Amino acid sequence: MTEQVDVVVVGMGPGGEAVGADLAAAGLSVVGIEANLVGGECPYYACIPSKMMIRAANSLAEARRVHELAGSATAKPDFRPVAERIRAEATTDWDDQTAVDRFEEAGGRFVRGRAQVTGPNTVRVGDQELTASRAIVLNTGTDPAVPPIPGLADSPFWTNREAIAAETAPESLIVLGGGPVGAELAQAFVRFGSRVDVVEMADRLLPSDEPESSRLLTEVFTREGIGVHTGVAAERIDHDGAGFTVDVGGNQLSAERLLVATGRQIDLAGLGLASIGLDTDRKFVEPDPQLRIADSVYAVGDITGKGAFTHMSMYQAHIVTRHILGDHDVAAEYHAVPRVTFTDPEIGAVGLTEVQAREQGPAVAVAVAQVPSSARGWIHKAGNDGFIKLVADTDQGILVGATSAGPHGGEVLSMLTLAVHERTPISRLKEMIYAYPTFHRAVEDALSQLP
Numbered sequence: 001m002t003e004q005v006d007v008v009v010v011g012m013g014p015g016g017e018a019v020g021a022d023l024a025a026a027g028l029s030v031v032g033i034e035a036n037l038v039g040g041e042c043p044y045y046a047c048i049p050s051k052m053m054i055r056a057a058n059s060l061a062e063a064r065r066v067h068e069l070a071g072s073a074t075a076k077p078d079f080r081p082v083a084e085r086i087r088a089e090a091t092t093d094w095d096d097q098t099a100v101d102r103f104e105e106a107g108g109r110f111v112r113g114r115a116q117v118t119g120p121n122t123v124r125v126g127d128q129e130l131t132a133s134r135a136i137v138l139n140t141g142t143d144p145a146v147p148p149i150p151g152l153a154d155s156p157f158w159t160n161r162e163a164i165a166a167e168t169a170p171e172s173l174i175v176l177g178g179g180p181v182g183a184e185l186a187q188a189f190v191r192f193g194s195r196v197d198v199v200e201m202a203d204r205l206l207p208s209d210e211p212e213s214s215r216l217l218t219e220v221f222t223r224e225g226i227g228v229h230t231g232v233a234a235e236r237i238d239h240d241g242a243g244f245t246v247d248v249g250g251n252q253l254s255a256e257r258l259l260v261a262t263g264r265q266i267d268l269a270g271l272g273l274a275s276i277g278l279d280t281d282r283k284f285v286e287p288d289p290q291l292r293i294a295d296s297v298y299a300v301g302d303i304t305g306k307g308a309f310t311h312m313s314m315y316q317a318h319i320v321t322r323h324i325l326g327d328h329d330v331a332a333e334y335h336a337v338p339r340v341t342f343t344d345p346e347i348g349a350v351g352l353t354e355v356q357a358r359e360q361g362p363a364v365a366v367a368v369a370q371v372p373s374s375a376r377g378w379i380h381k382a383g384n385d386g387f388i389k390l391v392a393d394t395d396q397g398i399l400v401g402a403t404s405a406g407p408h409g410g411e412v413l414s415m416l417t418l419a420v421h422e423r424t425p426i427s428r429l430k431e432m433i434y435a436y437p438t439f440h441r442a443v444e445d446a447l448s449q450l451p
């Protein structure tokens with residue numbers, strides 16, 4: 001039987017949940033379909049529980065800094081409080097009833113199941129056929145990518161999902177991939193006492209970020225005892241009752257657990273996008289500024305390839321909601337996308353890196369100021385690693401990118417995000433008053449080096 005509704009939302013990650021609830025609250029008939037948990041990866045396996053782990057791990061690191069600043073303290077790691085917090089507060093033991101209720105209270109109809117697009121305005125889930133008279137919204141996210149390394153597929157490796165659900169910190173851990181997932185979880189576990197090695201195929205950690213960020217993180221990780229192995233790939237993986245052995249560049253690494261954090265994958269064919277004429281071999285869908293990938297079919301979140309972040313999913317969701325409700329002037333902008341890797345130091349960045357800016361044109365100037373040399377960084381002492389890097393377009397006299405690494409680096413990023421977003425003239429930024437002694441005064445130090 002075919003049911004006619006205004007809007008069908010397929011996949012209820014952060015963006016899908018928001019679009020579905022907002023359109024239902026606005027009076028449209030909305031069916032929201034979710035295969036796993038309403039809210040998606042972020043609350044159950046990603047942002048929220050990982051940041052709870054990091055918060056707990058950072059409290060251990062702070063305690064270990066007491067001897068440099070304030071006497072002595074003994075920090076004895078115990079993973080149980082954070083494992084319990086993840087169960088009780090973040091995920092309600094991986095139960096999404098509250099989120100389902102919230103959607104239904106907004107007026108939506110919820111269906112649990114894996115849906116497929118079957119035509120320009122039709123969706124199938126189980127034996128139900130739905131016709132959407134106003135829009136189909138896709139927010140199906142990603143799954144962990146598992147590289148074809150001999151021996152890996154048959155082994156009991158962890159992805160972010162199992163790592164988040166861990167009840168104890170492993171005695172030892174090998175992390176494949178030194179991107180944001182690998183970096184954040186490697187540091188969280190080493191601070192809980194695990195022996196950790198990170199294997200990154202590229203020649204540096206966080207290869208999408210500025211090289212200064214990679215160098216800083218390598219230095220901090222090495223100091224904390226993490227084995228950093230870059231520019232090497234795992235050739236073979238073996239698992240026996242005792243744990244994992246990984247062959248890497250002629251050496252062998254061994255550990256109780258193996259975390260695969262080598263990126264994400266998207267199944268556009270499985271989602272049925274050939275039925276609306278799209279090339280399903282692409283890595284991502286290609287939305288227009290209103291997030292449409294076909295007439296009346298919208299996409300939000302990781303599948304758009306505009307930045308795999310919850311804030312991107314929510315930003316795009318808001319645009320889709322407004323467009324469906326009749327605001328035809330709304331359009332997405334991507335020149336000031338902020339991102340924060342929540343290591344300690346936090347690595348915040350916005351807009352273009354230096355390399356990306358130079359690819360766009362020759363009128364580029366950069367400036368770097370070190371956090372430990374700023375007044376606040378010097379006062380802070382233990383744990384003060386960090387820097388501010390600015391990337392300027394000298395023709396326009398504006399910042400087109402910036403990195404803020406350091407204690408609270410993600411918070412310091414906010415003023416740089418505003419400057420890049422608003423294209424504030426550098427001359428005006430130099431005229432601003434910066435409170436003393438804050439971490440963000442290092443931004444002023446960097447600005448003074450720019451023409």
Ligand SMILES: Cc1cc2nc3c(=O)[nH]c(=O)nc-3n(C[C@H](O)[C@H](O)[C@H](O)COP(=O)(O)OP(=O)(O)OC[C@H]3O[C@@H](n4cnc5c(N)ncnc54)[C@H](O)[C@@H]3O)c2cc1C
Nearest residue numbers: 011013035040041042046047115141301302308309310313
């Ligand atoms: C360990 C980790 C930490 C992270 N930390 C951060 C962070 O600190 N900050 C940040 O901004 N981002 C972070 N991210 C990224 C963030 O989790 C994602 O960008 C975010 O979840 C948004 O994804 P999404 O909206 O595309 O959908 P997702 O959250 O991926 O949700 C998509 C949903 O669609 C469902 N689905 C898929 N296919 C179908 C189908 N055919 N039918 C029905 N349902 C379907 C899935 O079950 C899923 O629930 C992190 C990611 C990881 C892995």
Ligand SMILES: NC(=O)c1ccc[n+]([C@@H]2O[C@H](COP(=O)([O-])OP(=O)(O)OC[C@H]3O[C@@H](n4cnc5c(N)ncnc54)[C@H](O)[C@@H]3O)[C@@H](O)[C@H]2O)c1
Nearest residue numbers: 147177178179180181199200201202261262263308340341
């Ligand atoms: N704080 C945050 O906002 C946050 C945190 C975690 C993840 N995320 C987002 O989630 C997405 C996924 O993160 P991720 O870290 O899993 O993916 P990623 O693609 O960013 O990084 C994966 C890393 O693994 C490396 N790699 C790939 N194959 C490998 C192999 N066989 N051996 C060794 N290394 C290999 C890659 O070179 C890359 O550096 C990202 O887009 C990220 O932005 C965001």
